Amino acid sequence: MSEQRSHIMIRRAGDVFVVDFADRKILDELVINEISEELTALISQHSGIRLLLNFEHVEHMTSAALGMLITLRQKVQEAGGTLKLAGIIPQIYEVFKITRLNHVFEIHDNQSGALAAFG
Amino acid sequence: MTHPVDPDNESTYAAVEFPSSLEEAKKPEADILRELRRCGYDNEVIFAIKLTLEESLTNAVKHGNRCDPTKRVAVRYAITPEKACFIIRDEGPGFDPDQIPDPTTPERIAVPSGRGILLMRAYMDRVEFRDNGREVFFMKRRECCR
Numbered sequence: 001m002s003e004q005r006s007h008i009m010i011r012r013a014g015d016v017f018v019v020d021f022a023d024r025k026i027l028d029e030l031v032i033n034e035i036s037e038e039l040t041a042l043i044s045q046h047s048g049i050r051l052l053l054n055f056e057h058v059e060h061m062t063s064a065a066l067g068m069l070i071t072l073r074q075k076v077q078e079a080g081g082t083l084k085l086a087g088i089i090p091q092i093y094e095v096f097k098i099t100r101l102n103h104v105f106e107i108h109d110n111q112s113g114a115l116a117a118f119g
Numbered sequence: 120m121t122h123p124v125d126p127d128n129e130s131t132y133a134a135v136e137f138p139s140s141l142e143e144a145k146k147p148e149a150d151i152l153r154e155l156r157r158c159g160y161d162n163e164v165i166f167a168i169k170l171t172l173e174e175s176l177t178n179a180v181k182h183g184n185r186c187d188p189t190k191r192v193a194v195r196y197a198i199t200p201e202k203a204c205f206i207i208r209d210e211g212p213g214f215d216p217d218q219i220p221d222p223t224t225p226e227r228i229a230v231p232s233g234r235g236i237l238l239m240r241a242y243m244d245r246v247e248f249r250d251n252g253r254e255v256f257f258m259k260r261r262e263c264c265r
Contacts, residue, residue: 067231100223
């Protein structure tokens with residue numbers, strides 16, 4: 001069962017919440033704030049959440065989106081959960097490398113690899 | 120325009136202005152991307168320019184003009200098959216770019232903001248802050264060597 005929201009789709013894969021981004025670009029600050037609010041609500045409702053953000057449809061993002069991810073990571077940690085990222089295209093992975101956030105986030109090549117890593 | 124665009128002559132740059140809102144800041148992008156494609160820029164270079172443009176316009180609207188709709192952001196640019204140059208100017212108080220802390224240090228890596236200028240410098244061939252940070256010039260060559 002999947003739940004259609006404005007800019008993200010949230011579905012379950014076992015006990016992992018998988019988030020797909022509906023937009024190819026995560027740029028607009030209002031959109032970023034909406035995504036952040038939706039995911040913050042999800043995290044607050046599920047202590048120990050296992051959360052996978054799947055970027056396979058995302059072609060562009062800015063530093064504002066990176067900021068959102070950092071804030072979400074902190075909230076997941078506070079909730080005793082685990083956050084993984086997957087499906088990041090090489091151009092966007094370069095953004096993570098430049099900012100060294102590839103060392104902060106656990107990033108997998110694809111969704112199946114990330115799900116396997118949740119165990 | 121009566122004279123050809125010349126990236127080395129700022130008086131020939133195309134110019135567009137808009138009031139300080141993030142919605143308005145999106146508007147110059149379509150024309151710029153169209154011109155980049157027309158001049159043969161590949162997707163990797165367009166990605167770099169688009170990202171830098173978005174970071175610089177967001178900085179001008181949010182941090183420069185503090186989203187004050189009475190203040191304006193001016194965009195000037197020149198795109199040729201050799202290189203693309205941009206000048207973004209706001210009407211804010213300015214800032215010292217050398218005082219922006221390195222967001223990649225262990226102390227700053229978990230701070231959500233402050234990565235825009237790092238990305239601009241990483242992706243462009245040249246970035247210059249002028250007039251106490253109220254204006255930023257950046258340039259990218261078409262033949263990417265990153």
